Amino acid sequence: MTTGAGTRRSLTTMAAQPALDIDPEHLPTGDEKVAAVRSMFDTIAPRYDLVNRIMTFRMDVGWRRRAISALGLAPGSLVADLACGTGDFCFELQRRGHRAVGFDLSYGMLAAAPRHFDRAQGDALRLPLAAGSVDGVTCGFALRNFAELGPFFAELARIIRPGGRIALLEVAEPPNPLLRAGHGVYFGTIVPMIGGALSDRAAYRYLPRSVAYLPPPDEMMDELRSSGFNDARRQLLSVGISQLISGTRDH
Numbered sequence: 001m002t003t004g005a006g007t008r009r010s011l012t013t014m015a016a017q018p019a020l021d022i023d024p025e026h027l028p029t030g031d032e033k034v035a036a037v038r039s040m041f042d043t044i045a046p047r048y049d050l051v052n053r054i055m056t057f058r059m060d061v062g063w064r065r066r067a068i069s070a071l072g073l074a075p076g077s078l079v080a081d082l083a084c085g086t087g088d089f090c091f092e093l094q095r096r097g098h099r100a101v102g103f104d105l106s107y108g109m110l111a112a113a114p115r116h117f118d119r120a121q122g123d124a125l126r127l128p129l130a131a132g133s134v135d136g137v138t139c140g141f142a143l144r145n146f147a148e149l150g151p152f153f154a155e156l157a158r159i160i161r162p163g164g165r166i167a168l169l170e171v172a173e174p175p176n177p178l179l180r181a182g183h184g185v186y187f188g189t190i191v192p193m194i195g196g197a198l199s200d201r202a203a204y205r206y207l208p209r210s211v212a213y214l215p216p217p218d219e220m221m222d223e224l225r226s227s228g229f230n231d232a233r234r235q236l237l238s239v240g241i242s243q244l245i246s247g248t249r250d251h
């Protein structure tokens, strides 16, 4: 279902209801996690972009640009942006001459997009796309939100043509102990304060905690390589507070 500006007002109003059922002290799994994540993003959607820009000091914009460069696809390539949220990756993909289509679990996030882009509500682990139908996939800051990573990697391998590319962004912890400690305070204390003041405190307390869902980097990369992206590599960005995972679909 493609959303449009006409649906934005009513969905934004719905999203403003106090419907958040995420408990920041509890990390749900399976179907409970899917329902909680969808509800949380529906709730924070109206102010998501604002809080994101403030809490990353706009560095997220540069990280997405870097990710699209890492894709290395020719202009005109068809790129699916999974967990597209309010469309930042899709807008940048279009600006760089690609054809972009976004998928997200949260209707509230899709409806809060500042302008139109091709998008549909759907689960990134079960996409309505034919095998080998896209040239590439981007995904921003969503790996820790998926119910499982194995099925997500398998879905990437299914929908991307041989030789196609992935560029996945996710938060990370700086390897330097001093920077890691400072980042821990910022992400664990300051971000929930900013999020609480501008949006929803429970959601922005949950977000730093959700990093615990991510497997150790080596384990995650091994799983991705064995899923059909043999050359997959991981780069740390901005002293290690963000990570970019790129790779090529095996032939």
Ligand SMILES: C[S@@+](CC[C@H](N)C(=O)[O-])C[C@H]1O[C@@H](n2cnc3c(N)ncnc32)[C@H](O)[C@@H]1O
Pocket (backbone or CB within 6 Å): 037, 038, 041, 052, 082, 083, 084, 085, 086, 087, 088, 089, 103, 104, 105, 106, 109, 122, 123, 124, 125, 139, 140, 141, 142, 145, 146, 147
């Ligand atoms: C932190 S936001 C990132 C949004 C956007 N990619 C960005 O870079 O700003 C995470 C997004 O993942 C979406 N999401 C979580 N689980 C999903 C799933 N299983 N399938 C599709 N989208 C999902 C959420 O609804 C939310 O929009």
